[in-house]
Amino acid sequence: MRYLATGALFLSTLFLGCSGSVDSRTRLSIFAASSLTDSFQALAAEFEAQNPAIAVELAFAGSQVLRLQIEQGASVDLFASANQKHLQELIDEGYMGSPRVFASTDLVMIVPLANPAEIETFRDLTKASRIVFGNEFSPIGLYTLEVLERATADLGSSFGSVVSERIASLENNVRMVRAKVELGEADAALVYRPDAITSSGVLTFPIPDAWNVLADFPVAVSTEAPRGGAAAQFLEFLSSPVAQELLAQHGFVSAS
Structure with a gap:
């Protein structure tokens, strides 16, 4: 699993070229809302353990920032948003496929x-x-x-x-x-x-229940996903008992 910050992709490419060792794993690029930082790092580690041929690359930011990056041409396989609005706009624009709510919280x-x-x-x-x-x-x-x-x-x-x-x-x-x-x-x-x-x-x-809200977290695979097969695997993984348990440990509840 890799957590990409600015310039990290360039540096990792440079170091790979110098080391003579090439990682042949499929690289799955996931954009996720900043609120998912801890949970998705745990999920990515578990997913990689179950799928050793896939390396997960995570990028975290506000959902609106990630949406803008996708609209501007960023290459991504899967996007997990902190609300329906930003993902739905990408769906309407043809960037993302059908959404699935994988978790909720208050x-x-x-x-x-x-x-x-x-x-x-x-x-x-x-x-x-x-x-x-x-x-x-x-x-x-x-x-x-x-x-x-x-x-x-x-x-x-x-x-x-x-x-x-x-x-x-x-x-x-x-x-x-x-x-x-x-x-x-x-x-x-x-x-x-x-x-x-x-x-x-x-x-x-x-916050009293009468005033609180339930925030749904949806996810979707990019319509131009370079690694659509791996993205589909991760999408299914999010619904698995082990993934839902990890999400629960971080304060989320099942979308069902």
């Missing part, structure tokens, strides 16, 4: 370990001086907006107004949102449950 509120705003419940969000959310283009931002609209409908317009006034920044993806809280640069934020579970630097508080 949102939680996180605060720094020191909890300077002394937040104890979701209603205490108005105590925060600095709140960080995802921006309007990111799935986490869209889900957050839905939660706030539901809460404001019950708690009154003053709740929504105070929260809006306390927003310190709007980030491109959920990992950037979480990082602000971990670093103490925000008093509170909303993230997916898996992002809270995999962090040792935050305290987690539930």
Whole structure:
């Protein structure tokens, strides 16, 4: 398994050329939402163990960023999004095949370990001086907006107004949102449950069911997938009991 960052593909190619050793495995390129970082690294390791002839290459970013890269010609075999919207737009444009929801999760509120705003419940969000959310283009931002609209409908317009006034920044993806809280640069934020579970630097508080949302995570194979066979294998693997158990360990629930 490889996790590709900027320039990594060039460097890996250079080193392979110098070493004289060629990896003959099929390379499966997967774009995945940043919220899937930990779970997909575990899934890729298990998939490679079951399929030693396939090497998984993972690239993580906000779903909207990955969608743009695909639209601009990035070569990818499979795309896992944090919401239906960005994947559906790629399907409508002819870039991706039929989608399949492989996991779901809800949102939680996180605060720094020191909890300077002394937040104890979701209603205490108005105590925060600095709140960080995802921006309007990111799935986490869209889900957050839905939660706030539901809460404001019950708690009154003053709740929504105070929260809006306390927003310190709007980030491109959920990992950037979480990082602000971990670093103490925000008093509170909303993230997916898996992002809270995999962090040792935050305290987690539930969002009441009446205001929470269920975020579906869909996946699809590219219509131009260079390695369509391997992509189809991974797609089926995501529905397997072992894959669903790994997802559950990271805070997701079965799509079924």
